[in-house]
Amino acid sequence: MDRRTFLKRGLAGAAVLALGGGTLALLPTKEIAAPTRALAVISARNFQVLVAVAKRVVPDTSDPVAVAHGVDDMLRRTPREVQSDFDKLLGLFENALPGLIFDGRPLPFTRSSPESQDATLRSWRDSRFALRRTGYHALRRICLAVAYGDESSWAAIGYPTPPAGLNAIAYDDSKAGAT
Amino acid sequence: MKLALARSSPNVIDGSAASGDLTLSCDVCIVGTGAGGAVTAAILAQAGFDVLLVEEGGYYTSNDFTMREKDVTPRLYQEGGARTTKDLAISILQGKAVGGTTVVNWTTSFRTPEDVVAHWHDKHDVKGFAYADLVPHWDAIEKRLAIAKVPVESLNANNKKLYDGCKALGWEADTLKRNVYLCMQTGFCGLGCPVNAKRSMLVTMIPDAIEANAKLVFRARAERFETKGNTIESLTATLLDAEGIAPTGKKLTVKAKRFVASAGAIGSPALLLRSGLDDGVVGTRTFLHPVIGSGGIYDDEIDAFHGAPQSAASHHFAHRDAEVGFFLEVVPYYPSLTAGAFPGFGAEHLENEKRSKNVATHIALAIDGFHDDVPGGRVTLRPSGAPILDYPIPQKLWSAFRFAQKRLAEMQFASGAKEVMTLHDPISRMKSKDEIDRVVDAAPYDVGRVPVFTAHQMGGCAMGDDPKRAVVRSEDLRHHRVENLFVIDGSVFPTSLGVNPQESIYGLSRLMATRLAARK
Numbered sequence: 001m002d003r004r005t006f007l008k009r010g011l012a013g014a015a016v017l018a019l020g021g022g023t024l025a026l027l028p029t030k031e032i033a034a035p036t037r038a039l040a041v042i043s044a045r046n047f048q049v050l051v052a053v054a055k056r057v058v059p060d061t062s063d064p065v066a067v068a069h070g071v072d073d074m075l076r077r078t079p080r081e082v083q084s085d086f087d088k089l090l091g092l093f094e095n096a097l098p099g100l101i102f103d104g105r106p107l108p109f110t111r112s113s114p115e116s117q118d119a120t121l122r123s124w125r126d127s128r129f130a131l132r133r134t135g136y137h138a139l140r141r142i143c144l145a146v147a148y149g150d151e152s153s154w155a156a157i158g159y160p161t162p163p164a165g166l167n168a169i170a171y172d173d174s175k176a177g178a179t
Numbered sequence: 180m181k182l183a184l185a186r187s188s189p190n191v192i193d194g195s196a197a198s199g200d201l202t203l204s205c206d207v208c209i210v211g212t213g214a215g216g217a218v219t220a221a222i223l224a225q226a227g228f229d230v231l232l233v234e235e236g237g238y239y240t241s242n243d244f245t246m247r248e249k250d251v252t253p254r255l256y257q258e259g260g261a262r263t264t265k266d267l268a269i270s271i272l273q274g275k276a277v278g279g280t281t282v283v284n285w286t287t288s289f290r291t292p293e294d295v296v297a298h299w300h301d302k303h304d305v306k307g308f309a310y311a312d313l314v315p316h317w318d319a320i321e322k323r324l325a326i327a328k329v330p331v332e333s334l335n336a337n338n339k340k341l342y343d344g345c346k347a348l349g350w351e352a353d354t355l356k357r358n359v360y361l362c363m364q365t366g367f368c369g370l371g372c373p374v375n376a377k378r379s380m381l382v383t384m385i386p387d388a389i390e391a392n393a394k395l396v397f398r399a400r401a402e403r404f405e406t407k408g409n410t411i412e413s414l415t416a417t418l419l420d421a422e423g424i425a426p427t428g429k430k431l432t433v434k435a436k437r438f439v440a441s442a443g444a445i446g447s448p449a450l451l452l453r454s455g456l457d458d459g460v461v462g463t464r465t466f467l468h469p470v471i472g473s474g475g476i477y478d479d480e481i482d483a484f485h486g487a488p489q490s491a492a493s494h495h496f497a498h499r500d501a502e503v504g505f506f507l508e509v510v511p512y513y514p515s516l517t518a519g520a521f522p523g524f525g526a527e528h529l530e531n532e533k534r535s536k537n538v539a540t541h542i543a544l545a546i547d548g549f550h551d552d553v554p555g556g557r558v559t560l561r562p563s564g565a566p567i568l569d570y571p572i573p574q575k576l577w578s579a580f581r582f583a584q585k586r587l588a589e590m591q592f593a594s595g596a597k598e599v600m601t602l603h604d605p606i607s608r609m610k611s612k613d614e615i616d617r618v619v620d621a622a623p624y625d626v627g628r629v630p631v632f633t634a635h636q637m638g639g640c641a642m643g644d645d646p647k648r649a650v651v652r653s654e655d656l657r658h659h660r661v662e663n664l665f666v667i668d669g670s671v672f673p674t675s676l677g678v679n680p681q682e683s684i685y686g687l688s689r690l691m692a693t694r695l696a697a698r699k
Binding site for chain 2: 147179
């Protein structure tokens with residue numbers, strides 16, 4: 001998006017806001033699925049955003065709620081600044097006002113149609129702003145990494161279950177192979 | 180020594196289980212148990228020093244290596260596998276456990292190229308040792324770790340494609356050396372070897388050190404050195420819970436005559452910074468061998484999850500004079516790791532995944548640090564004290580990536596690929612070699628347009644004899660000002676290496692530990 005388009009969209013966004021799009025944009029985050037256990041990092045509101053993102057990103061064989069929990073679990077290992085940034089990123093993704101300006105989407109992400117959600121993901125992907133592009137990849141990658149880390153996604157892609165029993169034949173000698 | 184005996188030795192202390200603060204004394208305290216720390220510990224302990232190793236990660240063994248990323252990646256990698264550079268442009272794969280990155284590396288073993296050591300001597304004031312001084316230490320390490328060149332017959336399909344493609348184009352390519360003994364070709368090197376065929380530090384030099392009476396405290400995160408004048412008096416570490424995440428509220432204090440930082444690139448500079456040893460040089464010139472990938476789609480099944488992940492390489496483009504050089508290697512298919520690297524989402528992503536059995540992913544690793552306008556990144560501290568690496572990718576590196584992308588595609592077509600895809604999002608696809616220039620020239624090379632990775636972190640505590648440009652002296656890797664602080668790990672390299680780093684770290688650490696042992 002160049003500066004002119006940016007300004008035009010900004011004006012269009014303001015116009016839509018004035019015409020009542022703002023009311024839609026200010027709707028609260030939609031509750032999609034309750035967490036199945038306590039959240040460690042992500043806020044309850046942004047957990048809903050993460051579930052909504054996961055629904056569009058991960059394959060049908062994965063459970064978006066389980067993926068969102070897996071992401072929350074993974075983030076426990078990151079520095080607190082990364083945790084806070086990630087939570088903010090979800091908030092930004094949900095926020096309909098920038099969504100309106102940049103993507104022409106008048107609803108919060110959680111309340112948008114699947115097609116509109118995909119359009120939002122692509123808009124972040126193709127943004128002229130590096131922050132939006134890397135934000136898209138941060139969300140996309142962590143959801144996919146969790147989903148494909150789980151065996152439920154393997155059959156569809158022909159990835160075999162690792163062989164069993166190997167640990168039992170591990171060498172137990174610190175000098176094995178030394179010459 | 181039996182590995183189970185090392186793990187259960189009374190010398191091995193689980194910091195998460197400590198019921199109170201711990202205070203320990205020793206001759207030499209080593210922070211970190213990877214390629215630098217483990218070698219240093221074994222050499223010093225065998226020479227009769229009272230050695231204590233301090234490790235943030237857990238002491239996992241082959242029984243924990245379930246070959247499933249879900250179990251292993253969060254435990255064995257820094258930041259649970261999610262570490263990135265500051266602008267999120269580069270994903271950082273770096274180990275964290277007893278044994279460090281050697282537990283999860285792909286076993287590729289190269290000695291430091293002779294011209295790199297000469298470059299350090301000429302351009303970075305590394306006058307304290309010569310290439311010939313390292314040779315006997317590499318010889319010894321190669322014997323100890325069963326490092327040997329693999330035969331071409333052992334290459335799995337994706338390594339064979341690299342090898343054949345390079346040969347067909349008349350490019351240099353060779354099989355490489357690996358630190359394995361009776362490797363079963365499970366392919367799971369990156370998740371900890373399930374059968375201990377990989378001779379990592381976890382199963383070699385750590386037990387050697389323990390056998391020679393070294394002590395090891397794990398789940399202890401080194402926070403800072405307490406200095407008085409030009410001397411370190413103690414190390415303070417935070418003890419972590421059994422998962423290695425939350426502090427238990429207990430701490431470890433170590434008093435020692437000498438301290439060695441072996442926390443690796445990113446980790447060692449961060450420790451020095453937290454200790455107030457910021458001289459303007461610490462953390463700078465951190466190098467990554469930044470990686471871009473190319474997916475070759477073949478008619479035959481590649482099954483890139485099977486067999487040694489890396490067994491062939493090409494250094495044909497390592498030297499490009501004014502341009503950044505690179506070398507070509509292979510990555511295995513691990514479902515979680517690959518899922519993030521493959522572009523797209525939803526149905527589009529799944530389509531690529533479904534073709535993954537026929538995909539060989541080859542990589543170009545850029546050799547950073549040899550050009551003035553490719554100065555690497557800088558490690559600083561976040562408010563929490565955790566490190567963050569700012570590595571802005573300079574234009575010269577993007578240009579090298581574009582050039583390398585074309586060479587990767589040429590090589591894949593030359594080895595029979597029917598289609599080649601970049602990892603851009605959206606993907607750029609080529610159906611024949613005639614399309615390479617047009618497609619790659621049109622593809623964007625910029626932050627967040629194409630994924631960049633690193634599995635090789637180097638630098639940040641450069642060695643060299645000019646204190647204005649280096650953190651430690653090159654003759655003994657001692658800090659320029661602090662008299663009893665040494666840095667022995669991959670962070671001392673003044674540039675990247677142009678080869679996978681583990682054996683360079685082993686050789687240099689063994690040389691420097693041997694010199695340190697002689698000083699009694």
